[in-house]
Amino acid sequence: MKQYLELCQRIVDEGQWVENKRTGTRCLTVINADLEYDVANNKFPMITTRKSYYKAAIAELLGYLRGYDSAEQFRDIGCKTWDANANDNGAWLNNPNRKGEDDMGRVYGVQGRGWQRPDGSTLDQLAKVINNLKNGIDDRGEIVTFYNPGEFELGCLRPCMHTHTFSLLGDTLYLTSYQRSCDVPLGLNFNQIQCFVLLALVAQITGHKAGKAYHKIANAHIYENQLELMRDVQLKREPFESPKLAINPKIKTLEDIETWVTRDDFEVTGYQSHEPIQYPFSV
Ligand SMILES: Nc1nc(=O)c2c([nH]1)NC[C@@H]1CN(c3ccc(C(=O)N[C@@H](CCC(=O)O)C(=O)O)cc3)CN21
Numbered sequence: 001m002k003q004y005l006e007l008c009q010r011i012v013d014e015g016q017w018v019e020n021k022r023t024g025t026r027c028l029t030v031i032n033a034d035l036e037y038d039v040a041n042n043k044f045p046m047i048t049t050r051k052s053y054y055k056a057a058i059a060e061l062l063g064y065l066r067g068y069d070s071a072e073q074f075r076d077i078g079c080k081t082w083d084a085n086a087n088d089n090g091a092w093l094n095n096p097n098r099k100g101e102d103d104m105g106r107v108y109g110v111q112g113r114g115w116q117r118p119d120g121s122t123l124d125q126l127a128k129v130i131n132n133l134k135n136g137i138d139d140r141g142e143i144v145t146f147y148n149p150g151e152f153e154l155g156c157l158r159p160c161m162h163t164h165t166f167s168l169l170g171d172t173l174y175l176t177s178y179q180r181s182c183d184v185p186l187g188l189n190f191n192q193i194q195c196f197v198l199l200a201l202v203a204q205i206t207g208h209k210a211g212k213a214y215h216k217i218a219n220a221h222i223y224e225n226q227l228e229l230m231r232d233v234q235l236k237r238e239p240f241e242s243p244k245l246a247i248n249p250k251i252k253t254l255e256d257i258e259t260w261v262t263r264d265d266f267e268v269t270g271y272q273s274h275e276p277i278q279y280p281f282s283v
């Protein structure tokens with residue numbers, strides 16, 4: 001929590017204003033942030049200086065791991081975060097590749113689970129990584145990347161947290177996640193949870209201990225219409241202790257994640273937070 005608040009304060013104190021053509025809203029911006037999460041000691045990085053909706057963040061991650069490509073699929077598992085980008089984003093609505101209501105196109109999990117090879121076959125990046133890790137193999141390339149510049153025009157948004165590198169050291173699994181662009185008031189609240197859960201979950205299904213998750217962000221920003229709430233409300237509050245996360249121990253395989261796991265297989269205990277803050281969302 002401390003590192004989150006320090007990043008917010010750094011943006012407020014040192015950020016530079018950057019125009020953003022896609023959304024039409026300026027952002028106060030800093031470059032480079034390194035966050036880390038102590039998964040080994042179950043310090044769940046949930047924001048406490050406002051109410052955090054962690055189940056939606058976990059559902060979004062489950063959708064990525066399943067290769068979902070429609071906002072309806074995300075809604076069905078308890079996550080509304082893709083509605084606006086699929087259905088209210090002018091550039092995407094006018095893109096001839098959009099297949100209709102709720103289509104997100106070839107984003108995130110579509111790349112992670114079905115990267116198109118030149119010969120027309122597809123590559124399941126996630127299955128390869130899970131298989132290797134299960135067999136104790138780290139080939140120094142246990143990477144799942146959603147970032148496919150050749151197909152950006154086939155999706156509603158370029159992936160933000162785009163690449164996940166798993167590393168095995170003895171019997172402990174580590175994760176390094178890379179993010180190109182970060183909406184600190186809204187997106188980061190979700191992304192922190194997702195880094196933590198991704199490591200905890202993959203460690204569980206591959207039979208390893210979880211170590212630390214390292215989260216590397218290039219462009220970290222606060223939209224102009226979010227600044228006042230962040231500076232004058234959220235940053236004035238004192239954080240509470242981090243809660244703990246329990247994951248259903250019956251989750252044992254990638255197939256479990258694909259078939260029956262829901263957001264209710266994840267429970268947080270010891271969460272105390274300040275009042276909710278509703279930040280504006282820029283499409
Ligand atoms: N401008 C922008 N910021 C983002 O963080 C973002 C995008 N666009 N586009 C793609 C995804 C969608 N994400 C989102 C979208 C909405 C919320 C959001 O509204 N969160 C609220 C309530 C969540 C709920 O009730 O489930 C919050 O208070 O955290 C969070 C992340 C993250 N990404």
Ligand SMILES: O=c1ccn([C@H]2C[C@H](O)[C@@H](COP(=O)(O)O)O2)c(=O)[nH]1
Nearest residue numbers: 022158160161181182183187188191
């Ligand atoms: O997981 C996510 C997804 C998106 N975001 C934010 C970061 C930016 O504010 C927008 C994406 O806009 P671009 O113009 O494509 O950079 O969404 C996030 O923080 N986390």
